[in-house]
Amino acid sequence: MTVLTPPLLAAMRGQPTPHTPVWIMRQAGRYLPEYRAIRAKTDFLTLTRTPELAAEVTLQPIRRFALDGAILFSDIMTPVEGMGVGVDFAPGPVIAQPIRTAADLARLHTLDPQRDVPYVLESIRIVRRELPAHVGLIGFAGAPFTLFCYLVSGKPSKEFGTARAFLQREPELSAQILDRLAESMTLYLRAQIDAGAQAVMLFDSWGGLLGRDDYARVALPPVRRILSALKDTGVPLIYFCNNSWTLLDFIADLPADVVGLDWRGTLSTARKHLRPDQAVQGNLDPAVLFAAPDVLAARVNALLDDAGPGRHVFNLGHGIWPETDPDAVARLVDLVHAHRPAR
Amino acid sequence: MTVLTPPLLAAMRGQPTPHTPVWIMRQAGRYLPEYRAIRAKTDFLTLTRTPELAAEVTLQPIRRFALDGAILFSDIMTPVEGMGVGVDFAPGPVIAQPIRTAADLARLHTLDPQRDVPYVLESIRIVRRELPAHVGLIGFAGAPFTLFCYLVSGKPSKEFGTARAFLQREPELSAQILDRLAESMTLYLRAQIDAGAQAVMLFDSWGGLLGRDDYARVALPPVRRILSALKDTGVPLIYFCNNSWTLLDFIADLPADVVGLDWRGTLSTARKHLRPDQAVQGNLDPAVLFAAPDVLAARVNALLDDAGPGRHVFNLGHGIWPETDPDAVARLVDLVHAHRPAR
Numbered sequence: 001m002t003v004l005t006p007p008l009l010a011a012m013r014g015q016p017t018p019h020t021p022v023w024i025m026r027q028a029g030r031y032l033p034e035y036r037a038i039r040a041k042t043d044f045l046t047l048t049r050t051p052e053l054a055a056e057v058t059l060q061p062i063r064r065f066a067l068d069g070a071i072l073f074s075d076i077m078t079p080v081e082g083m084g085v086g087v088d089f090a091p092g093p094v095i096a097q098p099i100r101t102a103a104d105l106a107r108l109h110t111l112d113p114q115r116d117v118p119y120v121l122e123s124i125r126i127v128r129r130e131l132p133a134h135v136g137l138i139g140f141a142g143a144p145f146t147l148f149c150y151l152v153s154g155k156p157s158k159e160f161g162t163a164r165a166f167l168q169r170e171p172e173l174s175a176q177i178l179d180r181l182a183e184s185m186t187l188y189l190r191a192q193i194d195a196g197a198q199a200v201m202l203f204d205s206w207g208g209l210l211g212r213d214d215y216a217r218v219a220l221p222p223v224r225r226i227l228s229a230l231k232d233t234g235v236p237l238i239y240f241c242n243n244s245w246t247l248l249d250f251i252a253d254l255p256a257d258v259v260g261l262d263w264r265g266t267l268s269t270a271r272k273h274l275r276p277d278q279a280v281q282g283n284l285d286p287a288v289l290f291a292a293p294d295v296l297a298a299r300v301n302a303l304l305d306d307a308g309p310g311r312h313v314f315n316l317g318h319g320i321w322p323e324t325d326p327d328a329v330a331r332l333v334d335l336v337h338a339h340r341p342a343r
Numbered sequence: 344m345t346v347l348t349p350p351l352l353a354a355m356r357g358q359p360t361p362h363t364p365v366w367i368m369r370q371a372g373r374y375l376p377e378y379r380a381i382r383a384k385t386d387f388l389t390l391t392r393t394p395e396l397a398a399e400v401t402l403q404p405i406r407r408f409a410l411d412g413a414i415l416f417s418d419i420m421t422p423v424e425g426m427g428v429g430v431d432f433a434p435g436p437v438i439a440q441p442i443r444t445a446a447d448l449a450r451l452h453t454l455d456p457q458r459d460v461p462y463v464l465e466s467i468r469i470v471r472r473e474l475p476a477h478v479g480l481i482g483f484a485g486a487p488f489t490l491f492c493y494l495v496s497g498k499p500s501k502e503f504g505t506a507r508a509f510l511q512r513e514p515e516l517s518a519q520i521l522d523r524l525a526e527s528m529t530l531y532l533r534a535q536i537d538a539g540a541q542a543v544m545l546f547d548s549w550g551g552l553l554g555r556d557d558y559a560r561v562a563l564p565p566v567r568r569i570l571s572a573l574k575d576t577g578v579p580l581i582y583f584c585n586n587s588w589t590l591l592d593f594i595a596d597l598p599a600d601v602v603g604l605d606w607r608g609t610l611s612t613a614r615k616h617l618r619p620d621q622a623v624q625g626n627l628d629p630a631v632l633f634a635a636p637d638v639l640a641a642r643v644n645a646l647l648d649d650a651g652p653g654r655h656v657f658n659l660g661h662g663i664w665p666e667t668d669p670d671a672v673a674r675l676v677d678l679v680h681a682h683r684p685a686r
Contacts, residue, residue: 158501161664164630168638211606211628211660213642245589246608263554265589285554287507295511299556317554321504 008136012236023069026319027061055126076142082116092156111184113191121195128196139197143204144181145219182222201238208243248273263317267307279311351479355579366412369662370404398469419485425459435499454527456534464538471539482540486547487524488562525565544581551586591616606660610650622654652684
């Protein structure tokens, strides 16, 4: 019997697939009653650090929906904790001692994944054992600038003014922090791949807060460094920078196989700026899951027609909202799988 | 003696100016010690409702810096209060009873500016009397979708998920709310112009949270209605939609004389999408005011060179941050005024 490549990975590599594959950012999350049931008994930090529970939560949406991809349940700050910085979740990440001086940076040691975050690697091994062979497993890390925002600000923020002002006032120290993060996230993602992740994604939630000059000078080089270092692994590399529509020419030049896009623009426009060999991932507005079923169907089909056939992984343009009806997710997955390219 | 058109208004109309005019979003605000001194004695609501104080705060930055424009000190929610909805500031707008049903909408009566917000009109008259003739006075209102976000959510939010889900679930009621707001904001801006505002600006802080479909269907029509209705006043009409880089083709089609841009993209790119007769306003990243003076100078000059001569009003890409050093603002204004087009 031939083992077929999971459609998720085939689409990322530009190979033919029987349907457009689909997964959903934050699919292992609060909109699922079975997730809330576990969280009622277990706090978030414990959940990320307990392989059996993290694996269970990763697998919940796979059991309920015909998804093509699973994404490890974890948090972008998990490896930062492993680097020696205390993080609380309240519910966003809160850093008791933000990183703002050279002495602070000295507290942030380079990550040794096997020593510092063994539970993440064990979670991946459990999920890979239990996951159906046609479902691909995605590992992930936060992009350095996004982690920098939390580390410098010390708490979630709408605009991360503290971090962005720090970047202007302290360019050298900022570059050192970003270097440390790039080195550690490279090691982290490589360890995830070694443990069984079949694709890896860099989440740059806040890169789109930067103007083009600062993005190109500050946020882009560490992303390039991570992706370049992982090229030899052969697994698809996904880069998602939220709110990056003015940055696509820079992203086209990255060694990313797949580019995640938020819901603000169209995938056909994104494709015009990206390389032909880059797949697109996205980009339905999470709000559309609250529309009537006929509106949802029209929007999903229009998005798929606009994206065109091949090199497309369907996803939301941002994480699913906790108030979403799981039945709408089931309809969404069916719609994506039933869609056939317009002739 | 000939009365010259203030450079601010000349640039908005595509007329020659001795220098690129400059004003700063939130220039009457917390980064100024003289503003904080007044706020230490007066709460925000009282300040917006007391013409002498609102005028004083409007004039403070004009006394300190060589700005080309003043903007009325007020809040986008001020006319919404006038429409019968209680608003608190904590510090963002909080609506005790959010608008989510037809009965809620009935509480939101059409604004009668003279009756409902006379203090705003009186503030404008005072400012016009005291403002030097070379400085232009800008009035403003919130764009309907942005006001809708606050009215439906009931509180500030990073993503306004409540309002965006409501828009999908209740399209007809949403359209009615937006209609009511469009009608009232038209009356409000016309009254501001009658009282002496020399240009008016529609602030669409949250339009850029919408995908293209929803923006074009929901947020754009009420903006078009307001601007079209005000065309006969002859004053420059400014539309600023934050995070609107994927929406510029729609904005190019609006009867806006001036288009405000955030800091994410370049003004030369924006100009390619906009009409040749539309001026651009913006768009320095507020974070750059924290950079060293030589970096600030390089960034300001690069921005001015990129924008090209004419039809440009210099501004930040978003409101100035409270932590900003007023001396950096003084340097910024001097840099803009000293800049001459590259030959």
